Amino acid sequence: xxxxxxxxxxxxxxxxxSMTLQCAQDMNHNSMYWYRQDPGMGLRLxxxxxxxxxxxxGEVPNGYNVSRLNKREFSLxxxxxxxxxxxxxxxxxxxxxxxxxxxxxxxxxTRLSIL
Amino acid sequence: xxxVQSPQAxxxxxxxxxxxNCSSSKALYSVHWYRQKHGEAPVFLMILLKGGxxxxxxxxxxxxxxxxxQSSLYLTASQLSYSGTYFCGTVIQGAQKLVFGQxxxxxxxx
Numbered sequence: 426x427x428x429x430x431x432x433x434x435x436x437x438x439x440x441x442x443s444m445t446l447q448c449a450q451d452m453n454h455n456s457m458y459w460y461r462q463d464p465g466m467g468l469r470l471x472x473x474x475x476x477x478x479x480x481x482x483g484e485v486p487n488g489y490n491v492s493r494l495n496k497r498e499f500s501l502x503x504x505x506x507x508x509x510x511x512x513x514x515x516x517x518x519x520x521x522x523x524x525x526x527x528x529x530x531x532x533x534x535t536r537l538s539i540l
Numbered sequence: 541x542x543x544v545q546s547p548q549a550x551x552x553x554x555x556x557x558x559x560x561n562c563s564s565s566k567a568l569y570s571v572h573w574y575r576q577k578h579g580e581a582p583v584f585l586m587i588l589l590k591g592g593x594x595x596x597x598x599x600x601x602x603x604x605x606x607x608x609x610q611s612s613l614y615l616t617a618s619q620l621s622y623s624g625t626y627f628c629g630t631v632i633q634g635a636q637k638l639v640f641g642q643x644x645x646x647x648x649x650x
Contacts, residue, residue, distance in 0.1 A: 467627060470637070470638075524570070526587070
């Protein structure tokens with residue numbers, strides 16, 4: 426079982442370049458999430474999608490856009506990369522019923538460096 | 541609204557016990573615990589719902605004190621495989637977002 430698949434695993438960009446991080450899940454989950462992880466900061470939510478066709482901002486959405494392409498796929502786009510966006514990015518998926526969050530399943534992460 | 545974890549880091553010898561705490565300033569609906577090994581993705585451990593329940597997972601258990609708005613993760617007779625960073629995530633009552641703490645780094649030495 427693949428679970429949550431993220432591509433690419435590593436990427437180096439120059440300031441001002443754009444790129445899209447891809448995420449796909451095969452668990453038929455309704456909800457999907459994008460987090461960034463920086464040393465000492467934990468996991469911070471960038472954007473999430475509660476269901477196909479909906480997206481909402483998380484704690485740190487500035488500089489990012491997302492697309493929920495279908496139930497399986499949720500992409501994260503950096504339009505004009507900045508060094509402050511150097512981080513490890515994780516995609517996750519789960520079921521959520523109201524406040525009842527079920528376990529989140531994480532991808533292996535994308536290590537992104539902005540020079 | 542980020543929960544606060546303590547301690548930030550702990551170093552133990554194999555076989556010793558550890559307690560990791562997670563506190564919130566708001567009333568909680570649920571607390572979630574995850575473990576992340578270096579260079580890997582976070583992995584789910586357990587969820588605790590309001591009601592003061594306690595759960596166990598091998599030699600790892602947790603409690604949720606709804607009145608104190610805090611949860612504690614207990615690791616007994618720690619093994620080398622328990623090393624990693626532990627994150628708590630909280631869902632505040634009335635909210636619909638899961639927010640993670642900053643993590644507690646646990647190092648188990650032989």
